[in-house]
Amino acid sequence: LRALSPQDLRAHAAEALTRARERSVALTDVDDEDLVRQHSKLMSPLVWDLAHIGSQEELWLVRDVGGREALRPDIDDIYDAFQHARADRPELPLLGPEEARKYVREVREKSFDILEKVPLQGRRLTEDAFAFGMITQHEQQHDETMLATHQLRKGDPVLHAPAPPPSRSGRLPAEVFVPGGAFTMGTSAEPWALDNERPAHEVAVEAFFIDTTPVTCGAYAEFLDSGGYEDPKWWSERGWAYRSEHGIHAPRFWSREQDGWWRTRFGVHEKVPAAEPVVHVSFHEAEAYAAWAGRRLPTEPEWEKAARFDPATGRSRRFPWGDEGPTPEHANLGQRHLRPAEVGAYPAGVSPLGVHQLIGDVWEWTSSGFEAYPGFAAFPYKEYSEVFFGGDYRILRGGSFGTDAAAIRGTFRNWDHPIRRQIFSGFRCARDARPGEVA
Numbered sequence: 263l264r265a266l267s268p269q270d271l272r273a274h275a276a277e278a279l280t281r282a283r284e285r286s287v288a289l290t291d292v293d294d295e296d297l298v299r300q301h302s303k304l305m306s307p308l309v310w311d312l313a314h315i316g317s318q319e320e321l322w323l324v325r326d327v328g329g330r331e332a333l334r335p336d337i338d339d340i341y342d343a344f345q346h347a348r349a350d351r352p353e354l355p356l357l358g359p360e361e362a363r364k365y366v367r368e369v370r371e372k373s374f375d376i377l378e379k380v381p382l383q384g385r386r387l388t389e390d391a392f393a394f395g396m397i398t399q400h401e402q403q404h405d406e407t408m409l410a411t412h413q414l415r416k417g418d419p420v421l422h423a424p425a426p427p428p429s430r431s432g433r434l435p436a437e438v439f440v441p442g443g444a445f446t447m448g449t450s451a452e453p454w455a456l457d458n459e460r461p462a463h464e465v466a467v468e469a470f471f472i473d474t475t476p477v478t479c480g481a482y483a484e485f486l487d488s489g490g491y492e493d494p495k496w497w498s499e500r501g502w503a504y505r506s507e508h509g510i511h512a513p514r515f516w517s518r519e520q521d522g523w524w525r526t527r528f529g530v531h532e533k534v535p536a537a538e539p540v541v542h543v544s545f546h547e548a549e550a551y552a553a554w555a556g557r558r559l560p561t562e563p564e565w566e567k568a569a570r571f572d573p574a575t576g577r578s579r580r581f582p583w584g585d586e587g588p589t590p591e592h593a594n595l596g597q598r599h600l601r602p603a604e605v606g607a608y609p610a611g612v613s614p615l616g617v618h619q620l621i622g623d624v625w626e627w628t629s630s631g632f633e634a635y636p637g638f639a640a641f642p643y644k645e646y647s648e649v650f651f652g653g654d655y656r657i658l659r660g661g662s663f664g665t666d667a668a669a670i671r672g673t674f675r676n677w678d679h680p681i682r683r684q685i686f687s688g689f690r691c692a693r694d695a696r697p698g699e700v701a
């Protein structure tokens with residue numbers, strides 16, 4: 263951060279905020295009725311997300327960084343995610359479509375005024391610059407949440423995007439060997455890393471194998487077609503109870519038709535594409551598939567070692583391909599496409615060990631719960647991460663096609679309940695290396 267001039271920091275923050283807002287505007291460019299409707303009990307109405315984005319920005323930038331007076335102190339409670347469960351949000355006295363749009367515009371004007379005036383050097387540099395990065399990531403995270411709401415929305419498609427690139431890696435080996443030993447996990451250097459990614463620390467893993475690519479729809483359909491959802495032996499006790507109670511018989515949005523599996527994707531009904539990573543599966547389903555395949559899910563440290571460890575230097579990279587941020591050649595991110603890309607579509611994004619598509623396409627379930635790293639310090643609030651540690655969550659890594667580059671890196675940690683699948687969640691499998699077994 264200190265290497266950047268205040269002007270550069272300002273330009274970077276302004277560009278990132280503007281890009282996030284363009285996306286929020288596009289995702290809320292629907293009829294008023296669509297904007298206020300609850301498309302699923304699992305999600306907020308889009309108009310809640312929109313005003314919540316403004317409300318958090320008001321708290322963290324306008325009040326905390328700018329020291330300005332509150333625009334709307336009366337609505338803090340309505341947009342506090344801890345005060346109201348998603349299912350109850352439609353009953354709140356929410357700002358209406360026009361009010362919400364006007365509110366986020368007014369907050370943003372103040373943020374830009376503050377961005378012009380904060381010194382962005384000296385004693386408060388880290389806190390102030392971080393606040394702008396954090397607010398950008400927060401908006402992008404809610405944009406991904408709104409994208410998931412669009413996927414649950416009924417009716418004709420309203421979002422459009424070109425198809426992602428096809429596979430261009432030829433035949434890939436099924437799995438990649440990852441050597442055992444210590445590596446650096448987490449970060450103390452990433453300027454925009456959230457509290458839960460910090461600090462950098464050494465973690466040792468045993469040698470293991472990990473899938474070269476995420477599990478595809480084609481492979482997943484074999485599990486389905488062989489009766490995998492009907493046989494408790496592949497499922498954990500909890501997973502089986504969940505599958506039975508909720509009548510789970512395929513990934514969310516899939517249906518069985520005469521000529522095979524179909525799915526609905528942002529209002530388009532289409533044949534399930536065999537070569538794309540499977541998406542919209544819960545942790546329990548991922549775990550059952552892995553058991554059926556004679557494998558298991560990777561732990562969080564295993565995933566991060568596969569993604570970041572460079573055996574030539576022994577250091578951990580920021581991204582699988584190196585230290586530079588993602589370009590469209592590296593990964594399927596940022597809602598540029600409205601679907602995961604076929605496996606093998608991003609040869610430029612491969613990790614030093616040869617693992618593909620770790621960043622982008624689909625969030626990947628790991629077997630790990632959400633816990634603090636040694637030396638963790640809550641920042642800026644306990645409510646961002648700390649209150650979730652030790653809860654009923656599993657870690658997801660790598661981001662999806664709906665995750666913006668501003669909100670993903672090799673150290674980024676996402677978490678959700680093991681039953682959730684309206685998110686853009688997929689997985690890849692791993693296995694222990696047998697004694698004496700090397701690549």
Ligand code: AVJ
Nearest residue numbers: 400403404407675676677678
């Ligand atoms: C990190 C994605 C689990 O969306 O619930 C948004 C991010 N935190 N607003 C979420 C977040 C506060 C969070 N996840």
Ligand code: FE
Nearest residue numbers: 314318343400
């Ligand atoms: Fe939020």
